[in-house]
Amino acid sequence: MKTLVVAEKPSVGRDIARVLGVTGRGTGCLTGKDYTVTWAVGHLVSLKEPGEVDERYRKWSMACLPMLPEKIPLKVLPATKDQFEVVKKLMNDAETEKIVCATDSGREGELIFRYIYEMAGCKKPVMRLWISSMTDAAIRAGFATMKPGSEYNALYLSARCRSEADWLVGMNASRAFSLKYNAHLSIGRVQTPTLALIVKRDREIETFVPDDYWELTADFGDYKGVWIDPEKKDTHIPSREQAEALKKKVSGKTGVVTECTREEKRTPPERLYDLTTLQREANRKYGYSADKTLKLAQSLYETHKLLTYPRTDSRYLPNDMVPKIARTMQLLPEPYASFVKAVAPIKKAERIYDDTKISDHHAIVPTDRAAKLDGLTADERNIYDMVARRLVAAHYPDQRAMATRILTDVEGERFKTNGSVTIEEGWRALYRDEKKDAKADAKELPPLQPGDTREVVKTSVKASKTKPPLPYTDDTLLKSMEDAGKTIEDEELREKMKDAGLGTPATRAAILTRLIDVGYAERKGKTLRSTEKGRTLVKVAPGEMTSAVTTGKWERALSKMARLTGEEEMNTREARFMDSIRRFSTYLVDFAVHKAPGARFPEEARPAAKKTTPQRSSGKKT
Numbered sequence: 001m002k003t004l005v006v007a008e009k010p011s012v013g014r015d016i017a018r019v020l021g022v023t024g025r026g027t028g029c030l031t032g033k034d035y036t037v038t039w040a041v042g043h044l045v046s047l048k049e050p051g052e053v054d055e056r057y058r059k060w061s062m063a064c065l066p067m068l069p070e071k072i073p074l075k076v077l078p079a080t081k082d083q084f085e086v087v088k089k090l091m092n093d094a095e096t097e098k099i100v101c102a103t104d105s106g107r108e109g110e111l112i113f114r115y116i117y118e119m120a121g122c123k124k125p126v127m128r129l130w131i132s133s134m135t136d137a138a139i140r141a142g143f144a145t146m147k148p149g150s151e152y153n154a155l156y157l158s159a160r161c162r163s164e165a166d167w168l169v170g171m172n173a174s175r176a177f178s179l180k181y182n183a184h185l186s187i188g189r190v191q192t193p194t195l196a197l198i199v200k201r202d203r204e205i206e207t208f209v210p211d212d213y214w215e216l217t218a219d220f221g222d223y224k225g226v227w228i229d230p231e232k233k234d235t236h237i238p239s240r241e242q243a244e245a246l247k248k249k250v251s252g253k254t255g256v257v258t259e260c261t262r263e264e265k266r267t268p269p270e271r272l273y274d275l276t277t278l279q280r281e282a283n284r285k286y287g288y289s290a291d292k293t294l295k296l297a298q299s300l301y302e303t304h305k306l307l308t309y310p311r312t313d314s315r316y317l318p319n320d321m322v323p324k325i326a327r328t329m330q331l332l333p334e335p336y337a338s339f340v341k342a343v344a345p346i347k348k349a350e351r352i353y354d355d356t357k358i359s360d361h362h363a364i365v366p367t368d369r370a371a372k373l374d375g376l377t378a379d380e381r382n383i384y385d386m387v388a389r390r391l392v393a394a395h396y397p398d399q400r401a402m403a404t405r406i407l408t409d410v411e412g413e414r415f416k417t418n419g420s421v422t423i424e425e426g427w428r429a430l431y432r433d434e435k436k437d438a439k440a441d442a443k444e445l446p447p448l449q450p451g452d453t454r455e456v457v458k459t460s461v462k463a464s465k466t467k468p469p470l471p472y473t474d475d476t477l478l479k480s481m482e483d484a485g486k487t488i489e490d491e492e493l494r495e496k497m498k499d500a501g502l503g504t505p506a507t508r509a510a511i512l513t514r515l516i517d518v519g520y521a522e523r524k525g526k527t528l529r530s531t532e533k534g535r536t537l538v539k540v541a542p543g544e545m546t547s548a549v550t551t552g553k554w555e556r557a558l559s560k561m562a563r564l565t566g567e568e569e570m571n572t573r574e575a576r577f578m579d580s581i582r583r584f585s586t587y588l589v590d591f592a593v594h595k596a597p598g599a600r601f602p603e604e605a606r607p608a609a610k611k612t613t614p615q616r617s618s619g620k621k622t
Contacts, residue, residue, distance in 0.1 A: 001097035001372035012577035013039035028086035045115040088120040113161035158562035176592035183601035196546035208468035214243035220454035225415030259407040272363035283475040288508035311506035396427035471527035484548035
């Protein structure tokens, strides 16, 4: 009797097979004495399209909406039907005794396997392989600690509810609004509120009216100060006349130091990367799109085995990884090895270990595999460098700096002076070559005391204008998506949803790509701007679809669902959640028919909508 291992991709399947000593080749699989290893090639099975669920839905008609089937059946995807038949045959083969689910360790990976298992009509026992690294040691350890697949039923329930909810809302809303406006429109629970963020920012930029202001600087010889309003704590002077009057008032006069404080400031190392933080920083540093960073990190995880699982929302490590991280750091190549030697013997960095802040996976870190950087592309090396440098920096001491603040009074007017001088470089030693850290310290300020006097030897007035908000980049939009729950005005709801954002780290890159693909947004250099089609959609869509509140509530409910343990409670939560989704789908259709305002979409956005099924919201894994 054999054990069948089902991986998510051929490359992962081959790695697992090598570790298990499985070398025989078969069609769509690898075979051995005790194991057969096969793979899914991503999604082999999906929910049926509306016309496949019910013949009535083949015709695009408002009379057929809302579409609310009691059950949404599964179908085998035509493009990968041959591989599905391979997996199905192996699952039901008389020689197969049990099955190992080795798809990616997360909500969508669980969904991929369960859909295949259900479509194959398999009833054999399942064990779950749950790993965060593709090194040989991690795979062996994962097989040694597998749990029954039933322990992940709640995770599957959450994934299935997400999939069916996106189908119901996306299909109904997309059809209803496409029919209403005779335009091919795609509406989804994550992509539409994300689009609304871009549209809102673009409108703020377009309607922004700059205000003129002036700033007055006084030169006291061995230091300078900027005029400040003591009540508003603001350096802006609203008119040139007022600025010139202040300049005349203080020029050549004597200033008295009223306050001089020196305080040591400590800046701890940055925490480790989760996927969103890695994508944001790679966009700032290298201009990479969120999707490109994800693909690079996935390659370093899957192909090169140099990074741990990238689709994580945690920036922490479990306490039991302390010895492993020490080994990992010792194996890092140059230039990191020199920095590691400087902190040897390696001690536990308390800030990055917290078992309570880890869900499915821990932070992204290098694996305990000796890295051959010459085998990486320049882009892959950039991502590896960011992750490796961040891990080493986390074990360095804080940066220490002496911050000085001076207030000088001249004829009743206040001038502020701030300065900072590094005392100990600490973790910033790893970033000496970067612009933001290569900037020299401010000129050291003189050792002043309250009561000291200085003559104003020179004054200058600088004219400026207030600036509009900056257009979104991948970096800033990912941050806004992540923090969407924190921007809700209702204080009680904001507190309940403080950890709820738009999408998940694993899906956000796909959402940005989707917005561009359907013509709602476009890239202009490094920025993301809305198109006329996107702005029109946000104008006509109901507030419930353009607000972060709706999807934030859903994501919060799904996350809670994934942590349930009792079968009865799972069934109750599932029924309650899906009932709310059906009611919402009905509301969206009713809104499109009776309440949506008049609007005209661009001509180029008008293919024959009735012959095309728009994609529902991109909640699937990329």
